[in-house]
Amino acid sequence: MTKINLRDYYPFCNHDIFLEIPHEVATVLLEAERQEEAYRRRMYRHKAQYSLDRGDGIEHDMRVGSVLKMSRLLEGCFLQLVILDN
Known part of the structure; x- marks a missing residue:
């Protein structure tokens, strides 16, 4: 079992809530976080921001x-x- 802080995943949490989850779920959450960060990096690296100008x-x-x-x-x-x- 892996402990996570729900405050890291839910921005409306004002205080720390620690929760134990299975390793498989923690792996999926970590992979999703990495994919989102990689997407952000690719978007800015390739200048994919759209402008009306x-x-x-x-x-x-x-x-x-x-x-x-x-x-x-x-x-x-x-x-x-x-x-x-x-």
């Missing part, structure tokens, strides 16, 4: 797409008002 038009696509959706919604509302008035 890249200049590839992503911000334009987002803005135009939302404008088109809003105009379709307003057009549908207008048609419903016209149909209901007649």
Whole structure:
């Protein structure tokens, strides 16, 4: 049996809670922690942070797409008002 501190795994724990778990579970928890850290390192090493300032038009696509959706919604509302008035 391995002792772990639940405060390490749950950020809302304000005090130490020690728990005994089987070795297999402790191994899985340690492996998951290592995989998360490796993922973070790969993301920053390969500069995989996304920015709207890249200049590839992503911000334009987002803005135009939302404008088109809003105009379709307003057009549908207008048609419903016209149909209901007649």
